[in-house]
Amino acid sequence: MENVELSAAAWILVDVLETGALGLLSVGSSHFPGSSVRKNLDQRARLLLMENLRTAIQQGSLVDKIEVNEGATWRVLVEPIRSPTTGQVVAAHCIYAAPDTALPPKPIIGSLEWKIDPKTGAIESEWNAGMYELYELVPDAGPSPTGDMTQWVNQFIAPEDQAIMKMTIDASISAHDGERYIVSYRIKNRWRRRWREDPASIGASHHIPTQRINMVASHHSGDWLYGIKHHAGRSESRHLRPSSSPVEPQ
Known part of the structure; x- marks a missing residue:
């Protein structure tokens, strides 16, 4: 499936290989077998998330910011997931939503x-x-x-x-x-x-x-x-x- 039309406030899970390759694992309740992140997200999600994903993964720190896309204001949240001992960034959770929207529970x-x-x-x-x-x-x-x-x-x-x-x-x-x-x-x-x-x-x-x-x-x-x-x-x-x-x- 390509260009998944995301509803806002859907948690997205991406894994990170040591080579730098990203793999899409889930969007809300839909699961993906390590598919291309860029090819499987809709245009708005790509514009709001891709650069912030790279920043969060490279710096190993939370990204929580407000961005404007096509006149609409969005809260963008990207949280790196680290390995328990060596601290390697192995995945990231990300989501975008209207600033006043309550976010759904984050998947475990x-x-x-x-x-x-x-x-x-x-x-x-x-x-x-x-x-x-x-x-x-x-x-x-x-x-x-x-x-x-x-x-x-x-x-x-x-x-x-x-x-x-x-x-x-x-x-x-x-x-x-x-x-x-x-x-x-x-x-x-x-x-x-x-x-x-x-x-x-x-x-x-x-x-x-x-x-x-x-x-x-x-x-x-x-x-x-x-x-x-x-x-x-x-x-x-x-x-x-x-x-x-x-x-x-x-």
Whole structure:
């Protein structure tokens, strides 16, 4: 789908690869598999958001400003999302709306990174606050899902989705920098002890009794592997989807 006609006050989620490539992941409740941001936004959204996206990502800081487009006044908000340990900007939330419009609730976005031991191949994971919220866990309140990656997969991911998750991580580790992998899987709700279906190893959405999560995993330089997760619709594919996107024009 190209040139999505956005209604104002729709949260947009964009991921950022180490190469500088941007990928469109969602616009409101619509999901995109790392598509071109510029090609899939309407003209007003491009004019209001693209330059501000670049500024927020390059500076790693919030952009919250008033802009005028074709005689109309808009509030533009762009919030970078960082990896929990190294502070790498891995994604950004953005939105534009009339200045007096109440913004909708911001979607929950989880950011995680895996530290890969170059000698043993062991993978340790670290989560941001959004990850705990997606999995409905309380940080530092009992056993932590961070640490050993295999333990997290076995404990929190539905058995039938564990193989595809491990394949995604393995493929991301061996891929060239700038590769994007998107996979959808189900997670266990801690309190109801049932599998919930939501988005990809980028994200998730709340459908009881299962939750599907979308994860986007990107292989960045060095020994770190980054990923983001968000709520996804029930129609999301579970299959591993490698996707390379060209760098957006600067």
